[in-house]
Amino acid sequence: MRIDIISAVPSLLESPFADSILQRAQTKGIVSVNIHDLRDYTTNKHRKIDDYAFGGGAGMVMTIQPIAACIDKLKREREYDEVIYMTPDGEKLTQSVSNQMSSLKNIIILCGHYKGVDQRVRDLFVTKEITIGDYVLSGGELAAAVLADSIIRLIPGVLNDETSALTDSFQDDLLAPPVYTRPAEYEGHKVPDILLSGDQNKIEAWRMDQAEKRTLERRPDIIKGEE
Numbered sequence: 001m002r003i004d005i006i007s008a009v010p011s012l013l014e015s016p017f018a019d020s021i022l023q024r025a026q027t028k029g030i031v032s033v034n035i036h037d038l039r040d041y042t043t044n045k046h047r048k049i050d051d052y053a054f055g056g057g058a059g060m061v062m063t064i065q066p067i068a069a070c071i072d073k074l075k076r077e078r079e080y081d082e083v084i085y086m087t088p089d090g091e092k093l094t095q096s097v098s099n100q101m102s103s104l105k106n107i108i109i110l111c112g113h114y115k116g117v118d119q120r121v122r123d124l125f126v127t128k129e130i131t132i133g134d135y136v137l138s139g140g141e142l143a144a145a146v147l148a149d150s151i152i153r154l155i156p157g158v159l160n161d162e163t164s165a166l167t168d169s170f171q172d173d174l175l176a177p178p179v180y181t182r183p184a185e186y187e188g189h190k191v192p193d194i195l196l197s198g199d200q201n202k203i204e205a206w207r208m209d210q211a212e213k214r215t216l217e218r219r220p221d222i223i224k225g226e227e
């Protein structure tokens, strides 16, 4: 999979992809993440990428010219499945959205800033708009990193133990059960006996029961049919 991220502050996107699972996915050649500095595409001699809003009001608006130039260049090089705009008024990111997107080949992610992009960018280029939650970030970069991370870890071969994505929270409309590691007892607090029993069937049944209890308690809204 190839992900192209267009940003006015590309340095914000360096570290999320430079370590751990996301870095390994790139080294293995499973995913290629390409960051584009929007200012490299502006024809403005001061490298400006924003302007005042027509009609007045506080806040700057990102202009169409550099965004169009960058997207047009990328589209001349290959076909894209989606051009995604990160914005608080988009569709809410869920595990199901990430699952669907993990099978795509090429995507562009556009990060907004200030008051957002000129509406014509959305009308002419954007095929999908995504929010990572009902709060406003200073820019779309952190949201883009969240989206990319949630997609990349689902691509087959990215995680060493393939089952570990399958047992993530939300994957079966359930939260994950509690997990424990050594020591088996910490200052009198013991790991549940069943996990030390070696009986894999009982352990799986316990985990499912715990996952259901946790989901009912914390997130009854995600249980199928409740949304």
Ligand code: ADE
Pocket: 086, 087, 088, 112, 130, 131, 132, 133, 134, 135, 136, 137, 138, 139, 140, 143
């Ligand atoms: N840009 C600013 N806030 C955002 C959010 N919550 N989700 C996606 N992009 C954003």
